[in-house]
Amino acid sequence: MALNIKEAIKKPGSLRKALGIKKGEKIPAKMLNAAAKKKGKIGQKARFAKTLKGFKKSWWIEICIKRVVKL
Secondary structure, X not given: OHHHHHHHOOOOOHHHHHOOOXXXXXXXXXXXXXXXXXXXXXXXXXXXXHXXXXXXXXXXXXXXXXXXXXX
């Protein structure tokens, strides 16, 4: 699963750029929620960002390590 998520992010920073937020700054939750309600690619990317935001980093790291050890 971890490898599929990594492949799903094809253009890192494209949502931030489309929303007009400077590089290095976080996207405010209010703006992310508004973008998630939109149609098209921006809405799709915002909904995916909200999904990724819910993952815990420790969980993510454990999955990646297990995948590398099995390979």
